[in-house]
Amino acid sequence: MPRALEVWLPLPVPAFTFLAPHGRSEAPPGARVVVPWQGGVRIGVVAEVVEVGVAAALELREAVACIDASPWLLAPARRMIKAQAARTAAPVGLALATMLTVGLDVPLDHSVRLVDGVDAEGLGAGADALSGGDWHDAEAFRPEALSTWREHGLVEERVRVRPARERMLCALRAADAELGGRAREAQRRALAWLEEHGPMPSAAELARAADVGPGAARALVHKGYAGYRDVITPLPAPPWVAATHAAVGELASPAASDARRSLVHGGHRAERLRALAREVAAVVQARHQALVVVPEAASVDVVAGALAAFVPTLVFRAEHAPEQRGALWAEVARGTPAALVGTYPVLAAPLARLGQVHVWDAASPSYKIVSGTRSVARRDADVLAEAAHVPLIGYDVLATAELRDQRLDRVEALPYPAPRLVTSDLRESSTWPLGGELIRVLAQVAQRGRQAVVVVPRRGFASGLACRACGTPVMCPHCDLPLRWHAQRGRLRCHQCGHARPAPAGCAHCGGEPLAPLPGAGTEWVAREVERVVAPLPVWTVDADHRTDLTALFDGDPGVVVGTTAVLRLAPPPVLSLLAFTLGDALYGHEDFRAEEQALRTMLLAAELAGERRPLLLVQTFQSDHTVWRTLGARDVDAAVAAFSDATRARRARFGYPPATQWARVQVSHRDRGRADAAASAIAQTLRTAGVPDDALLGPVVAAVARVRDRYAVHVFLRASDDLTLAQWIERIDRRPGDGVQVRIDVDPYDVDAHLT
DNA sequence: AGCACGCCGACT
DNA sequence: GTCGGCGTGCTC
Numbered sequence: 001m002p003r004a005l006e007v008w009l010p011l012p013v014p015a016f017t018f019l020a021p022h023g024r025s026e027a028p029p030g031a032r033v034v035v036p037w038q039g040g041v042r043i044g045v046v047a048e049v050v051e052v053g054v055a056a057a058l059e060l061r062e063a064v065a066c067i068d069a070s071p072w073l074l075a076p077a078r079r080m081i082k083a084q085a086a087r088t089a090a091p092v093g094l095a096l097a098t099m100l101t102v103g104l105d106v107p108l109d110h111s112v113r114l115v116d117g118v119d120a121e122g123l124g125a126g127a128d129a130l131s132g133g134d135w136h137d138a139e140a141f142r143p144e145a146l147s148t149w150r151e152h153g154l155v156e157e158r159v160r161v162r163p164a165r166e167r168m169l170c171a172l173r174a175a176d177a178e179l180g181g182r183a184r185e186a187q188r189r190a191l192a193w194l195e196e197h198g199p200m201p202s203a204a205e206l207a208r209a210a211d212v213g214p215g216a217a218r219a220l221v222h223k224g225y226a227g228y229r230d231v232i233t234p235l236p237a238p239p240w241v242a243a244t245h246a247a248v249g250e251l252a253s254p255a256a257s258d259a260r261r262s263l264v265h266g267g268h269r270a271e272r273l274r275a276l277a278r279e280v281a282a283v284v285q286a287r288h289q290a291l292v293v294v295p296e297a298a299s300v301d302v303v304a305g306a307l308a309a310f311v312p313t314l315v316f317r318a319e320h321a322p323e324q325r326g327a328l329w330a331e332v333a334r335g336t337p338a339a340l341v342g343t344y345p346v347l348a349a350p351l352a353r354l355g356q357v358h359v360w361d362a363a364s365p366s367y368k369i370v371s372g373t374r375s376v377a378r379r380d381a382d383v384l385a386e387a388a389h390v391p392l393i394g395y396d397v398l399a400t401a402e403l404r405d406q407r408l409d410r411v412e413a414l415p416y417p418a419p420r421l422v423t424s425d426l427r428e429s430s431t432w433p434l435g436g437e438l439i440r441v442l443a444q445v446a447q448r449g450r451q452a453v454v455v456v457p458r459r460g461f462a463s464g465l466a467c468r469a470c471g472t473p474v475m476c477p478h479c480d481l482p483l484r485w486h487a488q489r490g491r492l493r494c495h496q497c498g499h500a501r502p503a504p505a506g507c508a509h510c511g512g513e514p515l516a517p518l519p520g521a522g523t524e525w526v527a528r529e530v531e532r533v534v535a536p537l538p539v540w541t542v543d544a545d546h547r548t549d550l551t552a553l554f555d556g557d558p559g560v561v562v563g564t565t566a567v568l569r570l571a572p573p574p575v576l577s578l579l580a581f582t583l584g585d586a587l588y589g590h591e592d593f594r595a596e597e598q599a600l601r602t603m604l605l606a607a608e609l610a611g612e613r614r615p616l617l618l619v620q621t622f623q624s625d626h627t628v629w630r631t632l633g634a635r636d637v638d639a640a641v642a643a644f645s646d647a648t649r650a651r652r653a654r655f656g657y658p659p660a661t662q663w664a665r666v667q668v669s670h671r672d673r674g675r676a677d678a679a680a681s682a683i684a685q686t687l688r689t690a691g692v693p694d695d696a697l698l699g700p701v702v703a704a705v706a707r708v709r710d711r712y713a714v715h716v717f718l719r720a721s722d723d724l725t726l727a728q729w730i731e732r733i734d735r736r737p738g739d740g741v742q743v744r745i746d747v748d749p750y751d752v753d754a755h756l757t
Numbered sequence: 758a759g760c761a762c763g764c765c766g767a768c769t
Numbered sequence: 770g771t772c773g774g775c776g777t778g779c780t781c
Contacts, residue, residue: 007781009758009780009781010758011758011759011780012758013758013779013780013781015781016780016781017781018781035781036781037780037781038759038760038779038780039760039780059781060781061781093758094758097758736777736778738776738777739776740775740776
């Protein structure tokens with residue numbers, strides 16, 4: 001039986017089959033291969049080697065060449081990607097593109113030569129250069145011609161990753177009699193330096209390094225002793241990190257848990273970091289590698305900085321250049337005992353001696369990947385650990401229903417430091433957006449020269465501008481949303497599609513009446529009000545629109561930070577005495593079955609912003625008896641949180657929400673509202689006919705914001721007892737019904753009402 | 758995803 | 770008339 005390669009390409013396509021490259025019987029699973037694709041070539045990954053029939057083999061095309069001798073994507077990561085594709089009902093190539101972000105778009109050196117005994121004559125125009133049997137740069141030939149020669153088995157091809165090159169000043173010729181004499185001493189010194197230390201980026205830098213005048217270096221170039229050449233850039237050093245001062249404190253003796261799946265929850269962030277460090281230190285001491293996945297880029301520094309105090313620590317960062325990621329991949333593939341910290345793409349790293357997988361802030365909604373397969377990376381980490389037969393340990397401030405549902409073998413519950421919570425009832429307040437109590441405590445902060453953080457539910461000045469007379473808000477022309485008012489820039493902006501315009505002089509609806517800000521206060525508005533209260537203390541703003549220098553804050557200077565929930569990811573300010581929320585209700589106000597649980601989690605994380613201090617936590621709310629505030633304000637917080645958690649779990653099970661069931665959201669959209677509706681109904685009907693029970697199908701229901709970017713969205717929800725059943729149902733959906741209808745599917749949706757892009 | 762093709766609306 | 774937007778189909 002002929003053997004062939006199943007190849008995954010980083011494209012939304014299924015696996016494709018190719019014969020092994022000419023003259024090779026096969027390529028190792030996990031290795032990168034170059035394959036013919038749409039007239040050109042592309043890099044893919046060998047998923048497996050399969051047997052094919054003789055007849056089938058005749059139909060297949062040959063892979064061009066194999067790049068790696070050893071796997072670029074290890075077996076556990078391949079299992080993870082395959083499982084992700086199955087779970088999200090997506091083509092496997094999309095899962096590959098989502099998870100493997102390193103090494104698939106590298107520049108290649110591609111060469112060809114004639115197969116022994118083939119005559120260049122018969123190859124047609126452009127082939128004369130091929131004669132002689134030497135290797136030639138493939139770029140010299142037309143892709144179509146190359147493709148034909150390949151199909152007829154006339155050429156052999158070789159592909160290597162092209163090393164990065166730079167133009168550098170190199171020594172070209174040894175010093176000779178011409179360079180003699182006292183006057184040329186500086187030139188001789190510069191040349192000797194260059195010969196000893198290697199190429200330099202410029203003559204000026206050579207002069208500085210060799211401690212000669214710039215003229216001497218230039219003279220070397222002029223006379224031909226030195227010149228600019230393309231030099232192969234050495235691979236950058238792997239991204240090792242140094243320990244930060246955000247100390248975790250003393251580490252009790254390192255100890256690795258042997259439970260398959262554990263959860264460490266509650267306590268304070270520093271305690272959870274210590275628990276993580278204990279495990280990681282033990283694993284690295286045993287000469288293994290620990291993989292630590294974190295939900296967002298900001299946590300990489302916090303976690304890696306803490307671990308680096310105990311073990312060699314590598315990081316994966318989104319901003320790293322491709323070469324640096326390559327260096328990281330190479331380092332971990334060597335099996336170097338270390339911790340590797342990063343966001344979800346680290347899950348594909350080829351850790352040769354993986355000993356444990358850690359999921360930091362495991363309940364963070366940021367694990368939901370917003371593009372590609374839209375997988376939840378926490379679940380991918382779980383599959384990876386299982387496939388690699390290593391323990392999985394999750395850490396979070398709150399044991400959410402989903403975290404508790406993962407067949408845990410070990411749970412470590414740390415006691416919460418009791419927050420000093422005060423709720424301030426907005427129904428009894430006459431001022432806005434700062435109520436009387438908040439104004440009072442802010443004034444105290446100013447008086448005592450302390451620090452405060454004020455969290456606001458949106459950025460900008462106000463949620464919109466509306467007519468004073470008729471109340472009509474200025475809407476986005478492309479979305480069913482009011483344009484947000486950014487007073488500092490004097491512009492209205494759509495937070496959904498980015499449309500921006502200056503504020504109109506008057507109301508377009510009732511004819512020129514003046515406009516006023518809507519009451520939904522944003523960071524700009526709140527910052528202005530806070531300034532009035534705390535002047536002359538500085539007020540810093542932190543949100544997506546403001547990149548404020550916070551050095552003074554971290555130096556301990558008095559002042560107030562006003563920001564969106566992004567401030568909760570800051571390091572603890574040193575003398576924080578107040579943490580306030582201008583509208584606590586915003587945390588659970590949106591339509592989402594996870595909203596309440598996430599609101600409580602956000603508040604528990606907020607309490608940790610204080611470091612080891614216990615600042616006042618003041619929440620302005622219209623519902624001071626809401627379960628989130630009652631839980632946080634309870635005398636016994638641990639018991640209250642446990643009770644909240646049990647109730648949440650029971651309620652989710654009773655009403656058929658995750659994790660009791662698996663959900664998928666089918667988003668149908670069209671520029672025309674009626675057609676979006678009709679297409680969604682057709683999908684619901686198809687599913688019913690296919691035998692999906694009525695109670696497993698919800699909708700169609702129009703999205704909360706009906707139109708975004710000129711498209712109307714309608715949702716159909718599916719729920720099943722397990723992933724597999726859900727995926728089988730999804731397979732029945734026609735994803736390309738035509739007529740301008742878009743169908744997008746989100747398995748395990750997190751923001752139930754968001755428009756998918 | 759990228760690319761080629763084909764269809765209708767707004768312009769030199 | 771044809772330019773170019775978007776929608777559709779295909780890739781071993």
